Amino acid sequence: MRGKQIVLLLVFILMIPLSYAITINPLEYTISKPELGKEYSIIITLINPESTLTTVSAAIDSSSEYLVPYVTIDAADGIVLEPNDKKNIKLTLSLPDELSPEKHELVVNFVSANLKMGSFRLSFVIEGKENMGLELAGMDVESQTPNNPVYLNFNLKNTGNVIVRPEPSIIIYRGESVVDSFGQESSIMIMPGQDYNLTLLYDTAKITEPGMYKAEAKFHFGGNETATLTQEFELKASLQKSSNGNEIREISPGEELMLDLDLKDPAQKLSFYKIFYSIEGTGINNFLEGELRDDNNQLEIRVDTTGLKQGDYLLNLEIHSGINLENVENKAIELKVRPKKSLLLIAIIASAAIITLLGYFSRKSIAGMFSGAWAGHTLKRAGAASSLPGIEKDIISIKKSFGQMEHEINRLGSEISSFISRSNAWSRQNLGEECFR
Amino acid sequence: MSNEEKIRQLEAEVDRLKQSEKVLMHDLEIYKQIFKHLSEQFEELKRSFNRR
Known part of the structure; x- marks a missing residue:
């Protein structure tokens, strides 16, 4: 059967x-x-x-x-x-x-x-003398936080009399070291005499560390290349926020807290600031004042947190800025003083080694207790990861759906394109060329 | 960031993608209907032109 x-x-x-x-x-x-x-x-x-x-x-x-x-x-x-x-x-x-x-x-x-x-x-x-030319007239990098992409904006000018198909070549540097390169493939077409504003989205997956970076860009076209332009950009550390909207900062014991403050509406030439800060329940407080010049609204301040022990604290800031200190902003930062992860790991490994050795020498079950504790920890980790297959399944399903949608969009695009061709042909035939003028 | 936090972040991202998927599907359906309507209008225009 x-x-x-x-x-x-x-x-x-x-x-x-x-x-x-x-x-x-x-x-x-x-x-x-x-x-x-x-x-x-x-x-x-x-x-x-x-x-x-x-x-x-x-x-x-x-x-x-x-x-x-x-x-x-x-x-x-x-x-x-x-x-x-x-x-x-x-x-x-x-x-x-x-x-x-x-x-x-x-x-x-x-x-x-x-x-x-x-x-x-x-x-x-089409016969004629070909003159291919492309100018990279401008470049601008919009830097953001490490969890968001960086936008690279270019202004390209086709200075020749033929179509140019430029291929971008971008290198990202940190100091003198290359951290990433991308953009070799593209389907950009620039018609003769036209300007083209191109925005490339750069996924900062390879540059997770905040700091100053440099983008170096040029475009290849028909065996030639444009001049190279470079621009520095800054990646700021992503801000963690607590449930009540306060910024969260984590430092290790003995570490000084560095704060980047964006001051509100500084005057074009000269403005002043006064900052009061205090950490609740610690007696730590201070008062800073100074002036800002040339439209600079960025200020870096140091808060003396070196005496704080491990724990959670609330840092309150009152910021006055402007010509007459007319802008007032209150800010709270949740401060978490924690041992560095690497130090914590070393401490765990060291404790484990000591407990195991003690267990071995005393021939008691301390090592067994540690094994049990470790197994419990591992199980907990495995439990946390158990929702991963569900996420993976969802992602596969979303990917499939997006793929199908892409097909449908392409199909609709083709239908629209052929509709335009047909309607143009019909209009030419029945209404004459006049309707296109 | 802990593994739990990473998973939560992934789950949030997946939810966001699901929402985007719904919105895009809805938009695509509207575009299809607009195009269908336009095509029908064009056919109607052709027919009335031929009648004249």
Whole structure:
């Protein structure tokens, strides 16, 4: 009985078409001597060699998106191909009066059920002297905290008469050491004479330490490269917040607390500050005053916390700033004085070693007690990690859903693109070129 | 940061992604409907143009 089921299953599997494919003929075509302002029509034949019905859509590839206004594809959307059927598709390219002097390639993708079945490539060369130029005119780095990305903003200018496809090359330095490099791949296209503002999002996964960094950027294009620009940026330590919104700072016993304060609305040329601080229940309090110049609103202060023992404290700050000390801000910081983790670990290892040795020498069960305690600790850790598979499952499901959504967005994009082509063709045919002016 | 805190952070991030997923799905559905409506209007326009 079971054997019969397997045979039936095999027959069923063999009946399922192994692949959905169409044949595109021709796959590529070259217009030998194109003339600007003229119209060229090409017939593309789509053949369905499969025994199943296929619906195909034609969409212009993003690499040749700039040619979309000049292209019309008849029945670009929903080309129905019966089994072993073939259909002719008419592609019309109306060359504009001006186009950059270089080789152009129009790529048309044929898509069915979110799958690319194949592409047709139409190429032509516009004669003229090519002049490729790209200028990296500006760079700006928006630094943030280590848990957030850094934004790198670039201003690029195409100074030549041909399309430029720049590829960024960015190196991140800390001091003289390279900490990261990225940005070798891109699909950016800048048309002749145009400016392009590019923002790259840089994930600071490799630079978790706060401090000063330097980004060095240049762009490669057609065997050349732009000048290199560099800019320093600061990564600030991420602020931990307590449930009541207070900032949390952790220091080790004997350590001095360094505080970076952003003062409110400093005057353009000169402003003053007065800061009162106190740590509740310790008798530690102080008063600082001074002046800030040149629109500088950053102030670093030191709080003497060297005498604090391990425990939790509340640091209250009253900050006055401005020309007449008119801006007042009250701030509370929850201070946690804890031994450094590494020191704690050394202490645990040292205690473990001592207890084990004591157990060994006294031949009593102290070592066993330690083992038990350690096992308990390990179990607790394992319990904490038990929700990880659930998170992983969720992430896989989200990834799948996002992938599906990406397909749907691409499909909608293709449909919109072909709709524009069709509506333009119809408008040209029925309303004339006038409607485009 | 302890492992527990890291897990909590991950859980919060996953929740945020789930919310984003819902919002994006909803937005995509609206865009699809707008496009469908536009396509229908265009077909209607073509039909009325041909009738004239």
